[in-house]
Structures are given as structure tokens and as C-alpha cells.
Amino acid sequence: LIGCGKMGSAMLAGWQKDTQLTAEFHVIEPMLDAPELANSNTYFYNSLSEFPDGFVPELVVLAVKPQMMAVVLEEARFLGGADTSWLSIAAGLSTQKLSAMLGGEAKILRAMPNTPAAIGMGITALFAGHQVAAAVSALSEQLLGACGSVVRLEDEKLMDAVTALSGSGPAYVFLLAETMAAAGQRLGLPADMAMQLAIETIKGAGALMAEDAAPPAILRENVTSKGGTTAAALSVLMTDDRMADLLDDALTAAARRAAELDAQG
Numbered sequence: 001l002i003g004c005g006k007m008g009s010a011m012l013a014g015w016q017k018d019t020q021l022t023a024e025f026h027v028i029e030p031m032l033d034a035p036e037l038a039n040s041n042t043y044f045y046n047s048l049s050e051f052p053d054g055f056v057p058e059l060v061v062l063a064v065k066p067q068m069m070a071v072v073l074e075e076a077r078f079l080g081g082a083d084t085s086w087l088s089i090a091a092g093l094s095t096q097k098l099s100a101m102l103g104g105e106a107k108i109l110r111a112m113p114n115t116p117a118a119i120g121m122g123i124t125a126l127f128a129g130h131q132v133a134a135a136v137s138a139l140s141e142q143l144l145g146a147c148g149s150v151v152r153l154e155d156e157k158l159m160d161a162v163t164a165l166s167g168s169g170p171a172y173v174f175l176l177a178e179t180m181a182a183a184g185q186r187l188g189l190p191a192d193m194a195m196q197l198a199i200e201t202i203k204g205a206g207a208l209m210a211e212d213a214a215p216p217a218i219l220r221e222n223v224t225s226k227g228g229t230t231a232a233a234l235s236v237l238m239t240d241d242r243m244a245d246l247l248d249d250a251l252t253a254a255a256r257r258a259a260e261l262d263a264q265g
Contacts, residue, residue: 001025001026001027001028001029001060001061001063002028002029002048002060002061002062002063002064002072002076003028003029003062003063003064003072004027004029004063005029005063006115006118007063007089007113007115007117008027008029008061008063009118010115010117010118010122010147011061011063011089011113011117011143011144011146011147012025012027012042013118014117014120014146014147015143015146016041016042017120017146018142018146020142021142021143021146023041024041024042024043025041025042025043026042026043026045026051026055026057027042027043027044027045028044028045028046028047028048028050028051028076029044029045029046030046030047048075048076048079051079056079056080056081056083056084057079057080057084058083058084058085058136058139059084059085059086059087059136059139059140059143060076060079060080060084060085060086060087061087061088061089061143062076062086062087062088062089062090062098063089063090064090065090066090066091066092066093066261067261067264069088069090069093069098069101070101073098073101073102074101077101077102077103077106080102080106084106084107085106085107085108085109085132085133085136085140086098086102086106086107086108086109087108087109087110087111087140087143088108088109088110088111089110089111089112089113091112091163091167091258091261092160092163092257092258092259092260092261092262093110093261093262094110094156094159094262095108095109095110095127095129095156097262098110099129107129107131107132107133107136108129108132109126109127109128109129109132109136109137109140110126110127110156110159111124111125111126111127111140111144112124112125112159112162112163112166112167113144113147113148113167114166114167114168114169114170115170116148116170117147117148118147120146120147120148121148122147122148122149123148123149123150123151123166124144124147124148124149124150124151125150125151125152125153125158125159125162125166126140126141126144126150126151126152126153127152127153127154127155127156127159128140128152159258160255160258160259161251161255163254163255163258164250164251164252164253164254164255164258165251167254168254172247172250173202176198176202177195177198177199177202178198180194180197180198180201180202181194181195181197181198181199182194184197184198220234
């Protein structure tokens with residue numbers, strides 16, 4: 001694992017809890033400050049130069065920012081051998097771009113997790129290049145599954161859409177909580193109570209969607225009495241597709257930025 005920031009640490013914590021994994025984890029992170037992640041099968045290095053000579057990893061997980069990837073891979077590509085595969089969780093960088101950074105013939109997988117992985121409730125999309133062995137692809141899915149659900153992509157072009165929807169999605173929900181709490185406060189609720197009500201409402205609604213087989217549209221209709229308070233609120237949000245258009249514009253902007261990161265990488 002190269003890079004052990006918030007997402008890398010969340011993934012590593014999930015791997016260490018997975019009793020089905022019989023692997024050693026070698027972590028390269030100059031700014032690492034997570035002593036709770038140290039154990040008998042996890043080794044930490046402050047730089048690539050400290051990595052043990054002669055050790056060839058089966059899978060290298062790249063958890064660094066896309067803007068730093070070229071610099072990191074300039075050194076890191078010498079870690080791998082002919083049988084090494086590389087799993088990137090960086091937004092926007094295509095397998096073609098990553099392979100070029102690694103010398104042109106690398107075996108590349110791409111994944112897009114999201115921050116609920118930190119509590120084992122993430123959702124990750126995984127794409128494996130055609131040259132990646134089935135066993136490595138299965139291992140990657142197992143690693144990512146330790147942090148939540150995994151969906152497989154057959155078309156890499158869809159990764160930008162995944163990034164816009166689920167990769168960036170938690171931030172949209174956090175913004176929704178902020179906005180709901182602020183509106184509640186303007187209606188007279190104490191700030192801490194308004195925030196608690198907003199967070200618990202979002203948490204409960206999410207849990208209900210996960211448990212109920214009905215689609216969200218049906219769940220929405222079920223709690224919307226004709227002429228009631230919910231209908232009054234939805235008449236504002238849904239008039240002229242106001243909320244739909246706003247979210248469509250937001251996801252389009254995120255997907256466009258992901259494409260730009262690949263072009264700039």
C-alpha cells in the first residue's frame with residue numbers, strides 16, 4: 001500500500017479485520033501517524049528507499065492523490081516485477097495513463113471507493129484491465145470488500161460517472177445535513193438539536209432504503225400525504241425539476257473534473 005491517508009488507513013483497517021486474508025501488508029507513507037494500525041503482519045516504511053530489496057509484491061495498492069501519481073510512480077515502478085499488479089484508487093487516472101507511468105506494460109486495476117469505507121460501509125467500483133489475472137482480480141475484490149460493497153465495471157469509461165455519484169457522493173449527503181440543520185435553526189430549533197435531527201433523519205432514511213426492497217421513489221410517495229407537510233416541502237424541491245437539475249449539474253461537473261485529471265496526469 002503506497003499512501004496511507006484517510007482512505008488508505010480505512011482500507012488497511014478493513015483488511016486487518018478480514019480473517020479470510022492470509023497476507024502481509026507493506027505500507028509506504030512518509031506522513032504516517034496511525035500506530036493503531038501496526039500489527040504482526042503489517043510493516044511500515046517512511047519512504048520507498050526503505051522497502052526491502054528483493055521483495056516483489058503481488059499487488060501494489062496506490063492510495064495517493066492523482067496530482068502526485070506521476071512523481072510517486074517514477075520511483076515506485078521499480079518495486080514491481082513481471083507478475084505484479086497495480087490497484088489504483090486515484091480519481092480520474094485511466095489504466096492507460098497509469099500503465100504509461102509504469103512503463104507501458106503494467107497490469108492495472110482501478111477502484112473508486114468512498115469515505116464510509118472507514119466504518120466498513122463504503123461502496124467501491126472496480127475495473128480490471130484485460131491483462132490482469134482472474135486470481136488478482138478476485139483478490140482485489142476481496143480487499144475492497146473488507147470496506148463495504150463492491151460493484152464490477154466492464155467499461156472503464158463509466159468510472160468517471162462512478163466517481164461523480166458515489167466517490168464524491170458522501171460530500172453531497174454531508175451538505176444536505178448541513179443545509180437541513182441550518183434551515184431548522186432558522187425555524188427556531190437550537191443548533192445542536194437541529195443538527196442531531198438532520199443527521200439521524202438521514203441515517204434512518206438510508207438504513208430504511210437499504211432494508212426495504214421498494215425503490216426510493218415509492219418510499220418517498222409512502223411518506224407523502226396529499227396536502228400534508230411533506231407534500232408542501234416536496235412541491236418546492238421538485239417544482240420545475242429544481243433538485244433534479246441541480247444534482248445533474250453537480251454530478252456532471254464532478255465527472256468532467258475526473259476526465260480533466262486524466263488529461264492532466
